[in-house]
Amino acid sequence: MAAVTRYSGKVVVVTGGSRGIGAAIVRAFVDSGAQVVFCDKDEAGGRALEQELSGTVFIPGDVTQEGDLQALISETLSRFGHLDCVVNNAGYRLILCFPLDPPPQLPEETSAESFRRLLEVNLLGTYTLIKGAVTAMTKALALDESQYGVRVNCISPGNIWTPLWRELAASTSDPRATILEGTLAQPLGRMGQPVEVAAAAVFLASEATFCTGLELLVTGGAELGYGRKANRSSLVEVPILLP
Template sequence: MSTVCAQRYQDKVMIITGGSMGIGKACVQLFVRNGSKVVFCDIEVAGGKELETEVNGAGPGKAVFIQCDVRKEDEIKNVIERTVEDFERIDCLANIAGRHPPHMPIDNFSSDDFRELLNMNLISYFCFAKYALPYLRQTKGNIINCASLVAQIGQSAAVTYAASKGGIVSMTKALAIDEAKHGVRVNSISPGNIWTESWALGVQDVADPKGAIEAGKDCQLMGKFGTTEEAAQAFLYLAAEASFCTGIDLVLSGGAELNYGNKNQCKEKASPYA
């Protein structure tokens, strides 16, 4: 029996933002394994170069790393231009770059904090889409935006983050309407608790790291975190197979939004973020 697996996105040209760690890194690895030509960007150079070497050594696709601060429009334009110079086309854009600020009540966020986060989490997605779309229209390609489950259900002490992710879902649906006439699909993915480097770093700052990890697992019906590989598989499905999906938000949550729970915010209780 043959052990060769079909390459689900062979020779397609893919741009992945935030590609050096977490879900973005897993997407780079998976798409290269499936024969894609992947241009990925991140602000952090060492990790990007290391990943570029790793995946190009394994193949069968190819990866090119470009340093990019997604808060800077000229650097976004450079990623698009370099991709077209190298590969002459764009088939898919995966907007994944983003950050979660520390958990705080609204009193502790300034309006400048909010503007900066929107620039990172939302406006960068707008800019990448704007400059990639002339090429995506030529290939009848697609855009996949990484939102979050909190766009639907909210999150305590995270009003700015939830707002930025809600904007991604709304923008995705509006853009899907506009781009349908060009044959371009636009979808989003809303992960819940995916175990990433950011999660691991975040729990180091809380009073009870072990308890926070167990609480994170307990948020899902499945009783575990999702993996970055599972998230990457969702991106690959939307890019390669979901030809009749546009304007959808694929919830990748392990059932975290289902069932009743103890949600009484009026009782005094310990916060996992204390």
């Protein structure tokens, strides 16, 4: 069963592994035969997953705290002696391409402090939200680290049905409508599952051995084709019909 052990003997660190996409990534690497060390701010969730999955070690921590990250890596190295893959998954907030009610904080209303915090978690800690910056950083790191034989890739997910998405929908005045909009954003007509993102992560780590600086889209085709791109509230110019 090659697929089951395709990453056996390897050691993987996953941030934000207690739930959602991160938890699916932890499971997928365990299924691939790896030892997984994961961190999360959510200690109860992390402990529960660690108990459920043998082959995992949970270390509570916040990726915005440099000391927590250093402890995560040094603890991993002292336990296992090597580290083969880091998945920077921890993050919060989603990129949404449709208007929400109430809207998430608008850029012009975001304080410098909350923007800094967003950057800390999502850019320094993980791989999404500030999407352009993350892909640029992925490419720059891929170039810098190639001299050490280290590959750096990122995954850009479409709408993935996770606790984060459920909470976001529940915070709107019409959760069903919000979920429907989120579903219709993908031409495949559904949201993705965490396990589908996890499969991409295992692929990048174990089989994509000649890929570096790559952005792997796991989006159900969300970026393809024509569709409504402007907000409902945007000013629009509609061409006048000829008589």
